[in-house]
Amino acid sequence: MRKEKTIDFQIKWAWHSISRMYNAYAARFDTTMAVGYVLLNIDLEHGTPATKIAPLLGMEPRSLVRMLKNLEEKALIVREVDENDKRFVRIVLTDLGKEKRELSREGVLSFNNMIRDKIPLEKLAVFFDVINDINRLVEEENQKLKT
Numbered sequence: 001m002r003k004e005k006t007i008d009f010q011i012k013w014a015w016h017s018i019s020r021m022y023n024a025y026a027a028r029f030d031t032t033m034a035v036g037y038v039l040l041n042i043d044l045e046h047g048t049p050a051t052k053i054a055p056l057l058g059m060e061p062r063s064l065v066r067m068l069k070n071l072e073e074k075a076l077i078v079r080e081v082d083e084n085d086k087r088f089v090r091i092v093l094t095d096l097g098k099e100k101r102e103l104s105r106e107g108v109l110s111f112n113n114m115i116r117d118k119i120p121l122e123k124l125a126v127f128f129d130v131i132n133d134i135n136r137l138v139e140e141e142n143q144k145l146k147t
Contacts, residue, residue, distance in 0.1 A: 036104030047092035
């Protein structure tokens with residue numbers, strides 16, 4: 001089977017195209033797609049526990065530690081230690097982090113609106129059904145491999 005005919009190739013190819021587009025958009029604001037993705041997953045009002053961010057993003061904890069350090073150095077986030085339980089750390093957006101988060105949000109909305117304008121709703125519904133089925137099957141396979 002040619003690689004272009006495989007499902008995983010098509011998914012990866014599409015994601016790389018989207019990723020390049022988001023990075024080009026983010027570069028205009030001196031950031032990256034990865035940074036925007038993290039910022040979008042931090043609760044605006046209450047922050048997000050550090051231990052919850054990696055699972056939300058599908059990242060390895062080691063990668064997230066580097067990313068959070070980078071975001072902290074760029075003054076996009078601060079870490080707040082719980083006064084009652086010093087082991088509990090919440091990641092909170094700074095004002096600059098909120099600005100960059102909003103720019104990321106606008107980029108995501110713009111992309112989704114463009115897709116929704118150009119691809120009929122019926123086709124998108126089928127796409128979501130199929131991608132959900134693929135994710136479910138992959139998760140089932142991952143569970144089998146773990147046991």
